[in-house]
Amino acid sequence: MPEPQDHxxxxxxxxxLRGLAHPLRMQLLRALRQHGPATASILAERLGESSGATSYHLRQLAEYGFVEDAPEHGRGRERWWRSVHMxxxxxxxxxxxxxxxxxxxADLFLHEVANTHTREVATYLGTTGDWSDEWNRSTDLSDMTLRLTPQLALDLITKMHxxxxxxxxxxxxxxxxxxxxxxxxxxxxxxQTD
Incomplete structure (x- = not known):
């Protein structure tokens, strides 16, 4: 699977943000990043949407610079798309x-990111039987509580990234x-702790 051109x-x-903050656009972009270039029809089938809706939202993502044509994948009149950024x-x-x-x-975008994280974790939990014992031992669903200042929290985030x-x-x-x-x-x- 080819990765987006810009890492x-x-x-x-x-x-x-206004161009991306739509649940279907965010799903389309995520699908292109995870699975590589695709047509509106392929994405419609993968996401359970109409090809008219995926085609429209792909054009909107292109207008805002999130996706671009992937002509090397096209055959005939098919229009293939790829993500521009990782x-x-x-x-x-x-x-x-x-x-x-x-x-x-901004609120819609961040809530959709949180919803996506929840769906991804739930999907993994529902498919643990499909993975080897080695992979199941190599996953992590931890949570930790610390007492930090904003500066220390930013330092932690920077180091984790x-x-x-x-x-x-x-x-x-x-x-x-x-x-x-x-x-x-x-x-x-x-x-809040009180």
């Missing part, structure tokens, strides 16, 4: 944007039969 996450700004990075200033529509898009990024260079070849695609979710947020 640097795209930092969302107000305009691009991921997106949320700019925290969008929480306080003066435009309420942008703040609403750097650690995960360091494993990209260690990735085995596509031909390694023991290798699988894995998802790593991180969540660091304050909670």
């Amino acid at each position: 640097t996450p795209r930092v969302l700004d107000a305009r691009s 991921g997106v990075q949320f700019d925290d200033s969008l929480h306080n944007h003066p435009d309420p529509a942008v703040r609403g898009a 750097a650690l995960v990024d360091s494993y990209r260079a260690k990735a085995p070849d596509d031909g390694d039969p023991a290798a699988e695609t894995v998802r790593v979710h991180t969540h660091v947020f304050p909670i």
Whole structure:
């Protein structure tokens, strides 16, 4: 499966956030990143949507620079799409944007990310019997509670991301039969304790 061309996450700004903050667009982009280039029809079947809806939302994602044509995959009139970036990075200033529509898009985007994480974990838990004992021993669903300042929390996040990024260079070849695609979710947020 070819990976997106740009391995640097795209930092969302107000305009691009408005273009991405739609559940189906986020699903389409995730599907292209996980499975590689596809047509609107392939994506419609994979996501249980109409090809008209996937085609429209793919064009919107292209307008905002998230996807592009993948002509090397096309045969005849089929239009193939691929993701441009490997991921997106949320700019925290969008929480306080003066435009309420942008703040609403930020809220929708972050809730959809959280919903996706929940679905992915639930899917894994429902399929543990499909994985080898070795893979089941190599998974983690931990939670930890710490007492930190905002600066220490940011330091922790930065170090966790750097650690995960360091494993990209260690990735085995596509031909390694023991290798699988894995998802790593991180969540660091304050909670009320009283």
